[in-house]
Amino acid sequence: MTPPRHAAVELDALVKRYGPRAAVDGISLRAERGAVTALLGPNGAGKTTTVEICEGYRRPDSGTVRVLGLDPVRDARELRPRVGVMPQSGGVPGTARAGEFLRLVAAFYAHPLDPAALLERLGLTAHARTPYRRLSGGQQQRLSLAAAVVGRPELVFLDEPTAGLDPQARHATWELVAGLRAAGAGVILTTHHMEEAERLSDQVVIVDQGRVVARGTPAELTGAERQLRFRARPGLGLDELLAALPVGSAAKESPAGHYLIEGDVQPELLATVTAWCASHGVLTEDLRIERRTLEDVFLELTGRELRP
Numbered sequence: 309m310t311p312p313r314h315a316a317v318e319l320d321a322l323v324k325r326y327g328p329r330a331a332v333d334g335i336s337l338r339a340e341r342g343a344v345t346a347l348l349g350p351n352g353a354g355k356t357t358t359v360e361i362c363e364g365y366r367r368p369d370s371g372t373v374r375v376l377g378l379d380p381v382r383d384a385r386e387l388r389p390r391v392g393v394m395p396q397s398g399g400v401p402g403t404a405r406a407g408e409f410l411r412l413v414a415a416f417y418a419h420p421l422d423p424a425a426l427l428e429r430l431g432l433t434a435h436a437r438t439p440y441r442r443l444s445g446g447q448q449q450r451l452s453l454a455a456a457v458v459g460r461p462e463l464v465f466l467d468e469p470t471a472g473l474d475p476q477a478r479h480a481t482w483e484l485v486a487g488l489r490a491a492g493a494g495v496i497l498t499t500h501h502m503e504e505a506e507r508l509s510d511q512v513v514i515v516d517q518g519r520v521v522a523r524g525t526p527a528e529l530t531g532a533e534r535q536l537r538f539r540a541r542p543g544l545g546l547d548e549l550l551a552a553l554p555v556g557s558a559a560k561e562s563p564a565g566h567y568l569i570e571g572d573v574q575p576e577l578l579a580t581v582t583a584w585c586a587s588h589g590v591l592t593e594d595l596r597i598e599r600r601t602l603e604d605v606f607l608e609l610t611g612r613e614l615r616p
């Protein structure tokens with residue numbers, strides 16, 4: 309009988325306090341192998357703390373954490389060759405040349421990827437002999453990503469991997485993540501780019517103030533609902549428009565001149581809105597019907613106020 313395959317990460321009722329404040333306040337989640345799990349949340353929500361507990365860099369105050377079925381602190385030696393970590397910054401000596409560094413990291417693993425091919429994939433071949441500290445911020449980040457994946461990890465933690473990257477590097481990173489997933493690795497991704505999370509992940513977990521506030525596939529979270537948006541002169545009489553729409557519809561103007569109609573968006577509703585606008589001499593611009601985005605859902609759940 310083959311032994312059971314453990315999930316990539318399993319957290320149960322995880323708590324981590326800094327002084328009286330709980331940075332992580334009872335997070336439970338299960339991230340599968342061969343899947344990308346995005347951890348989303350406003351600044352200070354507890355994402356990095358959660359990931360660092362999984363990486364074995366911090367111990368929780370309570371709750372359990374299993375990484376590939378193992379304890380990240382007690383079983384650190386066994387996990388090290390199986391888990392890749394891309395931190396938000398640092399981790400590479402400033403004088404290390406990009407190519408040498410990646411070959412050195414690769415040498416720690418039994419079946420690494422070809423470092424030269426990986427450099428090429430991430431557009432770093434021309435910088436292979438450049439010391440780390442002379443690389444641009446985006447190039448440094450790409451090298452950290454390469455170092456995190458060169459050992460063919462079963463699980464990889466990517467902390468904001470595309471923050472500050474140019475569009476080309478962002479796409480190369482997305483392809484790399486898709487490749488890891490296809491190769492059966494579990495990927496835990498923290499990001500503030502909702503479009504990135506929507507595009508890459510199988511599962512999204514939204515945390516706020518140390519707690520999970522929503523989880524599901526991007527499609528489950530955004531739902532099947534559509535909404536209608538248009539621009540027009542500010543101050544339209546929305547109460548009057550609303551009276552013409554099916555019961556249960558909602559209409560708002562925010563910011564001035566930008567209108568959003570929510571409800572059962574069917575052809576009749578579109579016809580009613582355009583007819584109402586025509587009868588009021590209103591020319592709409594950028595009229596479009598769209599699904600809610602993950603960013604809409606994220607802002608609804610976590611609010612629009614800036615986090616201290």
Ligand SMILES: Nc1ncnc2c1ncn2[C@@H]1O[C@H](COP(=O)(O)OP(=O)(O)OP(=O)(O)O)[C@@H](O)[C@H]1O
Nearest residue numbers: 326330331332349350351352353354355356357358
């Ligand atoms: N070593 C520490 N000592 C005290 N407080 C800490 C420490 N590390 C993190 N915190 C606090 O814990 C909370 C969660 O921080 P964390 O870095 O996990 O958030 P995050 O979701 O990763 O945020 P960001 O999106 O800004 O990276 C924050 O309020 C932070 O100030």
